[in-house]
Amino acid sequence: MQYYVDGFRPGDPDVSPKAANLDIGDRTDSALPDTVDVLIAGCGPAGLCLAAQLARFPDISTLIVEPKQGPMEKGQADGISVRSMEMFQAFGFADKVKREAYWVNQTTFWRPDPEAPQNITRVGIAQDVADDQSEMPHTIMNQARVHQMFLDVMKNAPTRLEPSYGVRVRDLTIDTNTDDHPVTVILEHVAPDGSIDGLSKVRANYLVGCDGARSAVRTAIGGKLHGDAAHQAWGVMDILANSDFPDVRRKCLIQSANEGNVLIIPREGGYLFRMYVELDKLNPDERVANRNLTSEHIIAAANRIMRPYSLDVKEVVWWSIYEIGHRLTDKFDDVPPEQQAQRTPRVFTAGDACHTHSPKAGQGMNVSMGDTFNLGWKLAHVLRGLSAPSLLHSYSAERQLEAKRLVETDHKWARIMSAPPGKSELDGSEMPRFQAQFIQNLEFTGGLAVQYEQSSIVGTPEHQHLATGQILGKRFHSARVVRLADAKPMHLGHVAEADARWRLYAFAGRDDNGERDGAIDRLCTYLLSDPASPMRRSLREGQDLDAVIDLRAVFQQDFTKLRFEIMHEVLRPEKGKYGLRDFEKVFCVDHKSGENIFELRGIDRDRGCMIIVRPDQYVAHILPLDATTALSDFFDHILLPSA
Numbered sequence: 001m002q003y004y005v006d007g008f009r010p011g012d013p014d015v016s017p018k019a020a021n022l023d024i025g026d027r028t029d030s031a032l033p034d035t036v037d038v039l040i041a042g043c044g045p046a047g048l049c050l051a052a053q054l055a056r057f058p059d060i061s062t063l064i065v066e067p068k069q070g071p072m073e074k075g076q077a078d079g080i081s082v083r084s085m086e087m088f089q090a091f092g093f094a095d096k097v098k099r100e101a102y103w104v105n106q107t108t109f110w111r112p113d114p115e116a117p118q119n120i121t122r123v124g125i126a127q128d129v130a131d132d133q134s135e136m137p138h139t140i141m142n143q144a145r146v147h148q149m150f151l152d153v154m155k156n157a158p159t160r161l162e163p164s165y166g167v168r169v170r171d172l173t174i175d176t177n178t179d180d181h182p183v184t185v186i187l188e189h190v191a192p193d194g195s196i197d198g199l200s201k202v203r204a205n206y207l208v209g210c211d212g213a214r215s216a217v218r219t220a221i222g223g224k225l226h227g228d229a230a231h232q233a234w235g236v237m238d239i240l241a242n243s244d245f246p247d248v249r250r251k252c253l254i255q256s257a258n259e260g261n262v263l264i265i266p267r268e269g270g271y272l273f274r275m276y277v278e279l280d281k282l283n284p285d286e287r288v289a290n291r292n293l294t295s296e297h298i299i300a301a302a303n304r305i306m307r308p309y310s311l312d313v314k315e316v317v318w319w320s321i322y323e324i325g326h327r328l329t330d331k332f333d334d335v336p337p338e339q340q341a342q343r344t345p346r347v348f349t350a351g352d353a354c355h356t357h358s359p360k361a362g363q364g365m366n367v368s369m370g371d372t373f374n375l376g377w378k379l380a381h382v383l384r385g386l387s388a389p390s391l392l393h394s395y396s397a398e399r400q401l402e403a404k405r406l407v408e409t410d411h412k413w414a415r416i417m418s419a420p421p422g423k424s425e426l427d428g429s430e431m432p433r434f435q436a437q438f439i440q441n442l443e444f445t446g447g448l449a450v451q452y453e454q455s456s457i458v459g460t461p462e463h464q465h466l467a468t469g470q471i472l473g474k475r476f477h478s479a480r481v482v483r484l485a486d487a488k489p490m491h492l493g494h495v496a497e498a499d500a501r502w503r504l505y506a507f508a509g510r511d512d513n514g515e516r517d518g519a520i521d522r523l524c525t526y527l528l529s530d531p532a533s534p535m536r537r538s539l540r541e542g543q544d545l546d547a548v549i550d551l552r553a554v555f556q557q558d559f560t561k562l563r564f565e566i567m568h569e570v571l572r573p574e575k576g577k578y579g580l581r582d583f584e585k586v587f588c589v590d591h592k593s594g595e596n597i598f599e600l601r602g603i604d605r606d607r608g609c610m611i612i613v614r615p616d617q618y619v620a621h622i623l624p625l626d627a628t629t630a631l632s633d634f635f636d637h638i639l640l641p642s643a
Contacts (some may be wrong), residue, residue: 001092002584005576012156014092019058019158032164032200033063035181037383039204040064041169041217043071045143046351046368047210048150052091053376053498055157060383062161063202067168067190071151072144074238074318077365078265078274079104080146082129083447083475084366085136086617087373090498093149094136101139102268104128108247109435112257119308120254124435128251130442132600135478135491138446141268143365166190169216170199172207174334174346183207183346206379207347210372213327215353221334223349225356227327227407233279233291235298237319240271245309248273253434258420259304261434272317277302279321295319326411328403329354332371332396344389345396348375355403357410366447367406371399373498377615380500386538386548386639391457398452409444413437448475452618456637459612459621466609467507467622468602476503476613479597480590482559485583489590492554492597493617500615501550506625507598508555509608514567514586519608519625520553524568526628527551533628534635535570540642544575546582548639555588556598556605562588 003013038054040047043066054062080088080097088094107128113121129138154161167187175182181203191197209217213225252264260278267273277298280291295316303311331337332354333345351368375395381387416437443449452458452473461472470477478493496503512518527535528545538548553571555562564572564586571585589596598605612621612634623630 002582005578005580007577014152015156016056016158018160032065032167032187032202033061034201035203036061036063037205038062038379039183039185039202039207040210041208041215042066042210042212042351042353043068043147043163043165044210044212044351044368045077045146045150045365046353046372047208048147048154049087049369050208050210050350050372050376050379051161051163052150052153052157053373053500054380055154055159055161056499057380057384058158060159060380062159063164063204064161065164065167065169065187067166067188069166069190069192071163071165072147074142074144076236076320077143078140078267079363079366080139080141081363081366081445081447082134082136082138083450084369085139086134086475086478086493087369087498088149089136089494090496090617091150091153092497093153096149097139097141097146098137100145100268101137101141102266104138104140104251104266107251107253107438109432109438110247110252110254111432112255117257120256120306122247123432126435126439128442129446133442133446133448135493140265140274145268146365166192166197167200169207169209169211169220172217172220172347174221176343181205205346205383208372208375209347209349209353210351210368211353213352213356215349217347218329218349218353221331221347221349223329223331223354225327225329225354227325227356232281233293233321233323235277235279235293235295235301235319235321236274237277237295237298238267238272238274238317239313240315240317241273241311241313243306243309243311245306245311253438254305255432255434256305256307260301262302262305275302277305291321293321325356326407327356328400328407332400332403333392335393340393345392348392348395350375350399354400355407357407363406363410363445363447367403370402370447370450373616374399376498377500381639385540388640391638394455394457397455401453402450405449409441413441450474450618457614457620458618459623459634463609463622463624463627466604466607466624467611470601470603470611470619470622472619472622474619475617476505476611476619477601479600480593480595481554481587481597482590482592483584484555484559484562484564484586484588487559489593492552492587495550495552495584496613496617498615501546501548502615502620503613504549504551505611505613506551506553507603507608507610508553509625510556510605512608513555513557513562514553514571516566520555520571521568523610523625523628524551524553524570528568528570530628532632534632534639537632537641538635538639545570545573546575549635551585553586554597555586557588558591559588562586 051064109124110120113119170186170188172185183204187200189198254262263276265274334347350371458473478491481492535549614620
């Protein structure tokens with residue numbers, strides 16, 4: 001973490017200096033602005049993830065509205081994938097989550113006892129996060145707590161962004177003939193009793209609907225959710241309880257012979273845990289509300305399924321009854337396919353507004369945040385004049401495909417979870433299907449199966465062999481390194497913040513130690529001095545050299561054999577109003593730990609390479625260190641040159 005670049009100031013370094021001449025964060029709920037750059041509808045994980053990104057930019061005005069009267073207190077989602085934890089690291093609160101959360105280290109599997117099928121018995125234990133899948137754990141924490149961490153990021157950002165509660169979208173119109181705040185949004189002010197207490201009109205450059213499965217934003221742009229329902233009622237409850245069941249503090253998948261299935265998720269704090277409990281089959285024309293099911297029904301069903309063990313519930317903290325549905329909207333923005341060449345998007349949907357699925361794979365909150373982590377940097381690029389508005393077409397193209405994969409995978413998982421055990425499973429001759437499918441799905445449930453296809457922001461694979469463990473279109477896979485200037489061991493991926501900057505990681509060849517005219521030095525000279533350099537071309541007046549593209553170099557030698565003072569000035573830039581030197585751009589292999597990033601990530605040790613990583617941490621391109629023309633050509637399609 002770097003601070004003091006513009007002078008010493010006491011206090012919490014997570015609290016940024018307040019931006020001058022901005023008042024959106026000081027407005028009351030009833031006094032909404034007339035115009036904003038981005039209006040976000042909904043304070044769920046998708047909306048807050050987007051707001052937390054945009055809040056750091058004083059030159060972007062953002063308004064986020066929520067119909068509830070205040071922040072969430074008891075959340076529905078609780079699973080945080082390792083991919084989301086990597087994202088939280090970029091926001092600065094991953095360590096706080098790790099401290100507070102339950103860590104899912106193992107998952108156990110229970111099925112009917114072949115000797116006494118009315119009882120369940122443990123049949124397997126699986127490691128929940130595969131070795132070297134991520135440096136982050138799979139964690140469980142109340143969704144409301146995750147919301148609060150995003151709210152803290154927003155409130156501590158230069159814009160001091162806070163939600164306007166008791167406000168929701170009623171309708172919107174888009175004027176396609178103007179670029180001056182073309183989205184007119186009618187907002188309802190919702191009183192504590194649910195009545196409407198007035199209307200407001202706000203004009204926005206962009207509107208993002210993170211307003212749930214009944215999204216008013218999606219409806220207004222003609223979007224519909226398509227899919228099916230499993231006609232199966234499930235109950236979910238967070239409880240404080242005593243039980244003789246031995247795995248109550250491990251994630252468990254439990255399958256009974258005739259009574260259904262249970263999924264146990266231990267929660268943070270050491271005592272609380274969640275149970276997903278299979279209840280009744282529903283008729284094709286029946287809704288779950290028709291059954292009038294209660295928390296008592298959930299508890300009774302859990303006790304039937306878990307025999308011979310029992311559950312003594314002391315307190316039900318939160319509960320709900322739901323029906324599994326798998327639905328996907330036909331578009332994630334307002335532009336019809338036939339008009340993409342003539343129009344760029346002005347309205348987007350994210351999270352449950354465009355995809356719904358079962359909660360048992362723990363993907364709802366994670367995929368929703370993934371949507372807006374993808375969208376946030378693109379909006380920032382366009383609004384700040386770094387990229388053309390056509391970049392925004394990539395949001396729907398990338399996230400709709402991933403949502404489709406999610407819905408299909410979750411559909412299969414939900415069916416397997418609800419299926420009765422087969423004969424071979426009951427007699428113990430075969431691994432239960434739900435256990436086999438769980439193991440097969442580990443990359444998916446970790447959030448690591450996302451792979452964006454080749455496009456203007458994901459390059460071609462001709463140089464993939466230079467870094468076989470950093471797959472194009474997938475997230476940058478971090479590994480340990482040592483920072484040269486202070487010998488600090490750390491993860492290379494942790495240098496990336498949620499600041500809409502690109503990362504350019506230059507991995508040196510075997511004999512390159514940073515000296516004059518080596519491959520790293522020549523690359524740095526190009527980036528600093530050549531008129532075609534994307535680093536030079538993208539800079540705006542008054543910006544630091546790394547304001548858009550953040551270069552980091554990694555060498556293979558031990559830090560005792562490298563000299564910081566001979567590194568190229570691009571790797572020792574002077575920054576801020578005092579021109580203070582940045583000492584945190586150069587790294588080497590962590591020989592002490594034995595974790596060699598070149599070996600772990602398949603990086604060519606003779607030639608090295610450069611890896612371009614997008615602001616949302618996905619690998620955009622892999623190039624040889626001397627491929628400067630290809631580097632510039634790639635960024636020329638994304639970044640606009642400065643005036």
